Every structure is written in C-alpha cells, then in structure tokens.
Amino acid sequence: MYEEIIEDLKTRLSSKRFAHTLGVARAAVALAERYGEDPEEAYLAGLLHDCAKEIPLSQMQQLVDKSGLTIDVDMYVNGALLHGVSGAILARSRYGVTxxxxxxxxxxxTTGRVGMTPLDMIIFLADYIEETRDFPGVAELRQIAFKDLEAGVLAGYDNTIRHLLDQGLSIYFKTILGRNDIVRRIKSR
Ligand SMILES: [Fe+2]
Ligand SMILES: [Fe+2]
Structure with a gap:
C-alpha cells in the first residue's frame, strides 16, 4: 500500500533516512495495534513524518510562508524543528493527505505539544524506537513504549532533553511545555 508515496520518498531521502522512515511506519503500526489506534493512520503518518527533513531550510520556510501559518522565530530558523511543520504542509500539498x-x-x-493525541504520541515515540535506531537506552525505551504510551513519551522527552544538556545546546521552549503536560497527565491519572 502507498507504493507511489514510498517510491517518491525513496528519491527524496537519503538511504539512511529512507530506512528510518520505513522503520517509523512499521513501529507506528505496532504501537497503534498495541494501543487500539488506527494502524493505517499510523502507517501513513510514519511514512511521511520526515518527508521535508532533507529540503533546505529556505524551502521549508517558503512552504510555511505560503501556508499562512504563524510560527515562532525559534522554530522558524531551525530546520531540525521546522521540518515537522513543513512536512505536514508537504504531506497535504504533495501527497494529498487531508x-x-x-x-x-x-x-x-519532533516537539510534541500540550495535549498530544494518541496518534501524536505514537509517531513521536515510533521516531525514537524504530528498528534502525541505536543509542544507549533504546532497548529500555522500546519496552516502556509498549508498556505505557505516556510514560514512553516522557522517557523520549527526557532522552532528548538530556542529550541537549549534555551537548550544551538550547532547548526549544515548547519541548518543555510538552514534557510538563505529559508529567501532569501521568500524575493525574
Ligand atoms: Fe523528524
Ligand atoms: Fe524521524
């Protein structure tokens, strides 16, 4: 299914990113099945999640400008953050997803958000745990992901934030807001 999209992605992504993309789509299906969400939505979202990851920042910004979306400046100048928004725009305009x-x-x-939906969480987590990922702690993260979706998302956030701290990098403010929201949700259940 979605052969045309897969073929198109193959020409637009490096072979490493293409393998990652297929891994995310598969992991997303597995998580959707585990948590009673729609596996087809999960598959398509997984396939397209990084569709804009390898276009130049100026093109990502053009897509955003044309869409009329308002994006905060921290995200607008950072392709590592902006590829999610521009990917969603491309998913609609190039691949016809509505x-x-x-x-x-x-x-x-990439960032999560306050009030993440189950599908948001599934794609956020699948991005970390797909089969080609190899980093310290990935095995534990895979286990948590299939045990408890919100706890998995929290572990994913913590992993990213720890990495950013270790590297002396800045942390996008909405990443903090998203993590706080998950902490609140876990505490209040
Ligand atoms: Fe991404
Ligand atoms: Fe990704």
Missing amino acids: NPHILEAIRYH
Missing part, C-alpha cells in the same frame, strides 16, 4: 490527525502527528512529531 486527514487532520495524520497532518497534526507529522507537524508535532
């Missing part, structure tokens, strides 16, 4: 759940999961896959 399902808002899928578009939002693509948009927020």
Whole structure:
C-alpha cells in the first residue's frame, strides 16, 4: 500500500533516512495495534513524518510562508524543528493527505505539544524506537513504549532533553511545555 508515496520518498531521502522512515511506519503500526489506534493512520503518518527533513531550510520556510501559518522565530530558523511543520504542509500539498490527525502527528512529531493525541504520541515515540535506531537506552525505551504510551513519551522527552544538556545546546521552549503536560497527565491519572 502507498507504493507511489514510498517510491517518491525513496528519491527524496537519503538511504539512511529512507530506512528510518520505513522503520517509523512499521513501529507506528505496532504501537497503534498495541494501543487500539488506527494502524493505517499510523502507517501513513510514519511514512511521511520526515518527508521535508532533507529540503533546505529556505524551502521549508517558503512552504510555511505560503501556508499562512504563524510560527515562532525559534522554530522558524531551525530546520531540525521546522521540518515537522513543513512536512505536514508537504504531506497535504504533495501527497494529498487531508486527514487532520495524520497532518497534526507529522507537524508535532519532533516537539510534541500540550495535549498530544494518541496518534501524536505514537509517531513521536515510533521516531525514537524504530528498528534502525541505536543509542544507549533504546532497548529500555522500546519496552516502556509498549508498556505505557505516556510514560514512553516522557522517557523520549527526557532522552532528548538530556542529550541537549549534555551537548550544551538550547532547548526549544515548547519541548518543555510538552514534557510538563505529559508529567501532569501521568500524575493525574
Ligand atoms: Fe523528524
Ligand atoms: Fe524521524
């Protein structure tokens, strides 16, 4: 299914990113099945989550400008953050996706957001745990992901934030807001 999209992605992504993309789509299906979400939505969102990752920042910005979306400046100048938003725009314009759940999961896959939906969480987590990922702690993260979706998202956030701290890098403010929201959700259940 979605052969045309897969073929197109193959020409637009490096072989490493293409393998990652297929891994995310597969991991997203597995998580969707585990948590009673729609595996087809998960598959398509996984396939397209990084569709804009390898275009130049100026092109990402053009897509955003044309869409009329308002983006904060921290995100606008950072391709590592902006590729989610521009990916959602491209998913609609180039691949004809109109399902808002899928578009939002693509948009927020890097940063998360306050009030993440189950599909948002599935794509956010699949991005970390897919089969080609190899980093210290990935095995534990895979286990948590299939045990408890929100705890998995929190572990994913913590992993990213720890990495940014270790590297002396800045932390995007909405990443903090997203993590705080997950902490609150876990505490209040
Ligand atoms: Fe990404
Ligand atoms: Fe990714």
